[in-house]
Amino acid sequence: MDIASRFHPERDPLRPPPAPGLGRGFSLAVAAHVLLVVALSFGVSWRSTPVPALEAELWSAVPQAAAPKEQLPTDPQPEPPRPQPEPPRPQQPTPQEVQAQRDADIAVAKAKERKQKEEQEQREAEEKRKQEQRRKDEAEQKERDRKAKEEQAKKDEAKEKADKAKTEKARKEAEARAEAQRQENLRRIQGMAGASGGPTSTGTALKSSGPSANYAGRIKARVRPNIIYADPGGPSNPEAEVEVRAGPDGTIVARKIVKSSGLPDFDGAVLRALDKTEKLPTDTDGTVPRVIIITFRPRE
Template identity: 85%
Template sequence: MASRLPLDRDALRPPPAPGLGRGFSLAIVAHVLLVMALSFGVSWRSKPVPALEAELWSAVPKAAAPKEQLPTDNQPEPPKPEPKPEPPKPQEPTPQEVQAQRDADIAIAKAKERKQKEEQAQREADEKRKLEQQKKDEADKKERDRKLKEEQAKKDDAAKDKAEKAKAEKARKDAEARAEAQRQENIRRIQGMAGASGGPTSTGNALKSSGPSANYAGRIKARVRPNIIYNDPGGPSNPEAEVEVRAGPDGTIVARKIVKSSGLPDFDNAVLRALDKTEILPRDTDGTVPRVMIITFRPRE
């Protein structure tokens, strides 16, 4: 037959855990034992320490000396301490020892003096060698400087001689060019005088007094100039080259040469090549072409 539950208990509430009361009792007992142990530990440490007192009669304890005992007839006398032997007195040195010590002192003094002299001589020798080395170094430096100056002077003289030679060579070439130009001028004048028709006071060199037209030289330059191939380096100067041109009756160029150089060999050669390429000169307004002409050309025209 099933047991009935009490009326005051909820049917859905879980039952209490078994042994709860026993565990609660053991916890109370453990706490009581812990309180008793703590009380015992405090009580035995709280007892007062007894105080002690002491009197000091001496800073360091000393023992008393034995009582003096007087000698009696029956008692033997105590043995007396034996006297200590006196140390031997130092013996006076003999005259030989004194003389030997004196000689030794003299020898030491002489050796010391000799060593000082040797050291002094060594120092003087070192100073002398040092001064000689300094003098030698100075002499070597002066000799090197002298050689450098001589080499520089030789270089300067060589450069000066080279410049003077170049100047003299240029002056010689200029003089030769002027002489050649004068010679050619004289030849042209002589050639012109052979068949000249001018008066006695005439200074020309043509067969007739009439010359080319005013713009004929410009026409020749206009024909030759496009054939000149030259790279002008530029500069402030614009030198001129004078060219002697000989032509046939029909204007064909039969000869040409530089009578006065411009100082630019490349430009002079370029002018000569341009004349060779031109081949034929234009006729003047009267239909003629001069047999000999002096034409000037400049790099920048």
């Protein structure tokens, strides 16, 4: 009894038995189809880019009961191969999307270029500012150096002038001293040639000169009557010294107070008296001193 008669006892015994090896051939066919599907899947997958998978969870608005689980027969029959779903093809972008992406790339590139240009302009502006500042600093330093040189030149010139003036002054003073010494030597030589003084005389003139002892009294006797002054009295009797310059004939050419008496009215009265006197008397030798100092007192 074969397998078909065992599982199907109602089979007609007169029917010819199935061809041997059918199950093995069916298994080989299934395996070949599986290999074919795997090969097709591999060929498609390596040529396309992966598409991101989307996962969606579907909910039924009305609860439904699940169908009963399929009961497999005791001796399962080989099932025909199920068609494998075709792998999803990558979705091609639309022209609008391509244009939008291109515009976005252009905008990004322009923004990047604009930013680089702004940064470059900022760097150039900063470098230009630094260069201008350096030029300004150099100009100011040159101006300071120029002024410093001018001031130093002025100081050197002033010092040189001062040194020259000092040297010239010293030279003139030395020349004046030398001339004075020469004149003194000449007078001394002349005095020694015809001097009439005694052995102990220290003068340099040929003969002694000067007013006589009573010459000042003679001048006072002539000037005193011309002094008009009201003596206020008192214990003090101050004196006024007057320098009088006269010509060869005794005419008074100048007079001045060299020591005041402390009484302005008395000093003025003495000067007016000399002006009124006009001429000094001659000395015992018939001469008049060119310069003489006379002393006057209110009460004499």
